[in-house]
Amino acid sequence: MKTPICDFVNTYNNKSPIRLHMPGHKGKACLGTEGLDITEIMGADSLYEANGIIKQSEDNASSIFGSAATLYSTEGSSLCIRAMLELSRGYALSKGQKPFILAGRNAHKVFTLTAGLLDFDVEWLRSQKCSYLSCNITADDVEKKLCSLERKPTALYLTTPDYLGNIIDLKSISEVCAKYGVLLLVDNAHGAYLKFLSPSLHPIDLGADLCCDSAHKTLPALTGGAYLHISKNCESYFVQNAKEAMALFGSTSPSYLILQSLDKLNLYLSNGYKEKLSTFILRLNNLKSRLALKGFTLIGNEPLKLTISTKPFGYLGTDFAKLLENRNIICEFCDPDYITFMLTLENTKAEVEALEKALLSVPKKESICGFSPNAVVSKAATSIKKALFGPKEEIAVNLALGRILASANVGCPPAVPIISAGEIITEEAIKAFEYYGIKKVKVLVLKDK
Ligand SMILES: Cc1ncc(COP(=O)(O)O)c(C=O)c1O
Structure with missing residues (x-):
């Protein structure tokens, strides 16, 4: 496996050029890593219009993960999640649909923020056993929900593995999605390594259309290194528009240290x-x-x-x-x-x-009674977009009864939100806030104020 990005940067650095380009450190020490920290100079390719060393390296990653295309992110899965949603939005519009997504309730806040930004209609999906800490959604849950919806969503968005280490059965869920013609998007931030199990439990191998992996969470990449994978089963629309979707949210100064880390990772992953x-x-x-x-x-x-x-x-x-x-x-x-x-x-x-x-x-002691509060279903009073971008104020939790949440979510970080943007804060939600030590919340300003 070749490492074109690392080779280019090493050759460049070894020539000790006079750097009359960004970054401002000019390759000179402060941390000691500056020599290898370059920008998109001639020959170094360009992350969002890759056709040189970055493209070669991404193709290497794609062959390892068995995708139609794998795109690098130097801004974590967060950027890939935003791109997945933007791709789904564009895809929905191309089919004459208003973007509508069914999402597992344990979605990371980046999902909610982006859904608000892109003005998606969001329907939350909970499982029978959904608590504040895990949301083990089954194929049956998905099928029942899809049958009950008047409007077919463009996509189902799921998060697996979750923060506590629960993996859901994506294979059978992907079969339901295929049956109903719904895209399957997976937040696999915690599961890049699942590709290397025997058999693979990676979402792309289990029927997901798009997924993100944080290479920095479970593989040895620098913080920020992540992948957006597109399945070979996807329509060409997704590969054709993926770079633009990433560029919509990404920095125009991607970190070459992180790119080198992802590049070297290909070699590492293909060597035993x-x-x-x-x-x-x-x-x-x-x-x-x-x-x-x-x-x-x-x-x-x-x-x-x-x-x-x-x-x-x-x-x-x-x-x-x-x-x-x-x-x-x-x-x-x-x-x-x-x-x-x-x-x-x-x-x-x-x-x-x-x-x-x-x-x-650690000595075993007498068990402590009492478990986390049961998850309650809160009612949406307004859209995520209106909640996130309306006038807001921060108030003490004990004054929040009946108010509308105006931040992405409030949760026992970082699992299942107690309450999400646009939902009404209930008495049960306040009890849950207290249990998790949450003292203040952002709410929409009351209209007659
Ligand atoms: C489930 C989940 N999804 C997405 C993210 C965002 O990933 P990243 O930190 O790579 O941007 C996180 C971060 O912790 C996460 O836990």
Whole structure:
């Protein structure tokens, strides 16, 4: 596997040219990485009109992921999510439809912000078992919802894996989408590595039309490195318009450090990564089994996440996180109920052993009763667009009853929103805010004020 971006930048840097172009650091030290931090100079291609080294590198990534096209993002999955929505908006218009999307309720706030910006009609999809922490949507949930809608949505938008490590059955959901002629868009920010399982659990292999992966979350890319993948099953419209959709939201100064990181990742992934991943997962599965035997309650089915429901063990997730922090072990996420660790192949055997030792050193205490509040269905009073872009004010949660939320969402970060933009704040929502320590909310200004 070739690394055209890295090769170009290294050759350029080794020539020690007089840099009379951006960036202003001129390749000279401050951090030490400036030499390799260039911009779109001659020969370096251009991210949103790629036809040189970036295009070659993206084609390498596309062949690894088995997509019709894979586009690099140096601004995370956030940028790819915006592009997915813009592509769906344009596609809907090309079919004479008003953009309408059915979205799993556990959508990241970038989804809601962009849906507002692009003025999508959004219908939220919850599962039977939707809580504030996970939203395990099934094919049955999707089919029932699609049957009940008067208007067919352009797309179904799902987030899987979720933050706590739950993966939903995309294969059967994609079959339902195909049956109803609805596009399937997947926020796979947490699942780039799923491509390398045997068999692959990557959304593109399971029937998604478009998906984003944060290469920086579960693969060793620099923060911000992400992919937008387009399936070979998609109409040509998507590949033809994808770069423009990315450019609509992206910076005109993409980071070449991140591009090099994505470029080098192709080499890394094609050099035995799959085999190493399978050994690593076996080690983690063994660790999970030992923890379960010691009385830990584990949740989720994502191989590289370890999530413990801490209350049965006698601790709040937040207190458990502090105990581990004292041992220099930093978790990805904690809240009153859970603690989540994200592991990758870059975590050494010694680090995994240190985690196990630390977990096993925590004495079991009497279980703490009480779980996170049940998710309630809130009613929309206005569109997401009107809520996000109307006049707003910030008020204390205890004064918010009956008011309309004017920010993307309020949630126990970063799982299922308690309430989303344009919805009315209910008594149950206020109780949930209090449970998660949320003290202030942004609401629309009252009309007669
Ligand atoms: C589920 C989910 N989707 C999307 C994003 C945004 O990804 P990125 O940080 O790569 O922009 C995040 C970020 O944490 C996320 O958790």
